[in-house]
Amino acid sequence: MFDDNKSGNCIKFRAKIIFGIILFLSAVLAFNLYRLQIGSAEKYVLLSNKNRIRLLPILPRRGRIMTADGKVIAGNMCKYKLVMEQCNEKKFNENIDLLRQCIYLNDEDDFRIARLRKKRTSFVVIKDDLSWEEYSKLSMILFRLNGVSVENIHARHYPMPLGFGHVVGHISKSGGSLQIPVGKTGVEAIFDDRLAGKAGNLQIEVNAVGKKVRIIDSQEPTAGNDIVISIDSQLQKYIYDLLSVEKAAAAVVLDISNGEVVAMVSIPDFDPNIISNQMTQSQWQSIVNDPLFPLINRVVGCSYPPGSIFKIVVAFAALNEKIISPMDKIFCSGGVKLDDHVFHCWNRWGHGNINLCDALRLSCDCYFFEVAKKLGIDVIVKYAKKLGFGTETGIEFPNENIGLLPSKKWKFLRYGTSWKPYETMITGIGQGALLATLLQSAVMLGKLCSGNYNFAPTLIKGRKKNIAMAPIDGKCIEIIKNALYQVCISGTAAGSCRTDYGILGKTSSSQVRKIKPSEIGMDQKLLPWKLRDHAFFIGCAPFKTPRYVVAVFVEHGGGGSVAAAPVARKIFDRIMEK
């Protein structure tokens, strides 16, 4: 074996250096241990004891949500919660037996109590919501029960559950130890930070099994702020009653002067009281599995082919670009032929020679096929975007559906193919890939009537939004307005919308499938519900200075003039009464 004296000396010397480092590092450890265990021991002993102090949250009162006419649509209700302190098994069973004499506990309650007992929280909630009868019975024997108390809690309560569900939204208990309610949808979610308030807390000392020894300190909670929204509760209720005969429908009313949403109804809706408080599994399943999706707000959360409503946009674009003059006439023979395929007008017999006003009045498809061809898809997209299609309307709802505004670029990115001329044509009558929410359609009319491209809807009452003016050419607006007035005097909506204050409006029946030749002219009522056309009506009134936009949508309602326009008329009448 190799041995070398010099090498041995070198290693010996260096080993001394390393052992020196080891001693130094040990001294560092020893010094720090001294600092922790002797120097600042008092601090850590205190902290160690603090580990026995629990913070119990005191929930704040959540702010109320009120309508413009002062009705509370989301408030708080006092509930009695029965809680018991942790104690040993024998005492616990004695207490429970006594309690059973005056309150009813089902299997679900028993299961929950057993679980909470295992968790060793300092309190066990026996029952969340005591009835008045239970409470009064209980007060008689409360003195015999040790460690049992009744607590007052604020439970979220919606006094007008029907028709307000989508606007007001619902809450749910947040996870974690703080069971602070959090707004999940609607106004509850939008203004959650203002409504929530700040939780206070109760510092209690607990022993090793988590039983309360005494209260050390408490901090009061700060209540949340109330919110006033722009909805008119009476109008909302009225519209809800009108629409609730339908399977699925929606309506929205906007105030043109300030963009405030006066009413917003979506059918079917849900009872926020059920969703926000204790809900059983079967209740939740029935809501989630409903084929009509009651949780979806059909005004902002769902987009449809707008159909003939979109003709307003095409007409406006053509006038603004001076592609046509109001007097130019186009011949409608009942269809337009393109590459061996005939695109039919809804009126197979044709409208004959027709100008812009009549084309809107009678909702002639051929006229708009030709105008769309002349405009080209790029110009249509440009104006549609300016009037709010394919973008967010600016309403406060989170996750607003923005619909779909098809363009050459979109087609290429989505399908990898080029844009076809026929697609421009069917986009011109609001069909094809085009999708829009009801609110987008209403906002479009709001923009035209207010003469401002920046018109935007809002849910808050009196929110002075300093909207910059982006003026729209007044001449074009007048022509469009006049045509829309004619729609309600002698056009597609004449049957239901002829009034003395004057409504400007447009009906729309958008197809949800390709029509077979055998079904031409068939009564929509004979078709299965899922295959019927969507019915739309958007309009504003009064004629001289439009103040309110009303948009009505009936899902698979058949024709716009039959299903949607009469409802809109009733809404207008109700608004004008005031």
Added chain:
Amino acid sequence: MKRSFPNESKILLALLFFLLLISILGQYSASGGLWEGQALRHIMRIFLGIALAAYIFFTDFRFWNNYAYLLYAFVLVSLAIANLAGITKLGAQRWIDLYFFAFQPSEFMKLTIIFALARYYSMLSFIETMEFKSHIFPIFFVLLPALLIFKQPDLGTAALIICTGAGIIFLAGFPPKIFAAIIGSCLLLCPLGWFFLHDYQRNRILTFVDPDRDSLGAGYHILQSKIAVGSGRLWGRGFLQGTQSKLNFLPEKNTDFIFTTIAEEFGFAGSLTVLFLFILICYYFFWVASIFRNKFTKLLCYGLGMLLFSHVFVNIAMAIGLLPVVGIPLPFLSYGGSSMITFMISCGLLMSSLKQKKSGIV
């Protein structure tokens, strides 16, 4: 047999006896004063370790010299396999499943790297060790497994292997100026290393710098551990009286944070005793190393001593918040088979070398 048992070994046995006694008490207390489960399994592992140490005690010491490279190569390949196809436990690929026993190649790499380095340097003359170029191989010996372990990811073990390896290379005569230059530049390049870390590793370092940053999340371990150690005061809360560990405020109290339980229950006196016992064992390793003239045995003993101390330092420093939380066990005290076996083997090797020096084999 009695005659061949070296007198010097008795010191080590006495030190080990005290340490193992403390370890059993610590495990018993950390398991909540119960023998069932971890405390009992810990005792079984001690006996398994003693059996292994005894086996190594009777093995011909020349075996380690002859098979040093082969062992190293075998563990290195196992490491690569563990990286590719190992069991993922607690989010890191460290284990190979042998059907009857899941083992951690990185744990055995700690030993075999020492064998390989000692073997390499035992073949060099003093003149050769003064040249930089003869140290290039050893550097790769160290960096290769360290990189594999770092990738698992196990930052702590990789760092320990680099420290121990660097220690041996330094001892063997690495040019001191270059050594200082490398350490200096490593310190300067440290900030760059940040970009190679996993998110959870960055988090640990951030919470180490500022434990209040996330006092319920990642900073929780550090804070609770410090509270436990600090509240021990001079004599501790007494055996089985620690509230931190009893009320489950401490995480990993049986494994990486076992020192915390001991410090809480036996106070400053207890933690100093443990630290002192470890320093004595280290000193013993160094002393044994110094009496050998044979370079392989000498470097091996120094290496084992440095390995032991680096574990002790990192683990205790972690428990009292001086270093970020890295999963390094406390030798002999932490609950865990692989670590117990590693250090029992170290002791077996040491006693075996002493015995065979007497009989003139080494």
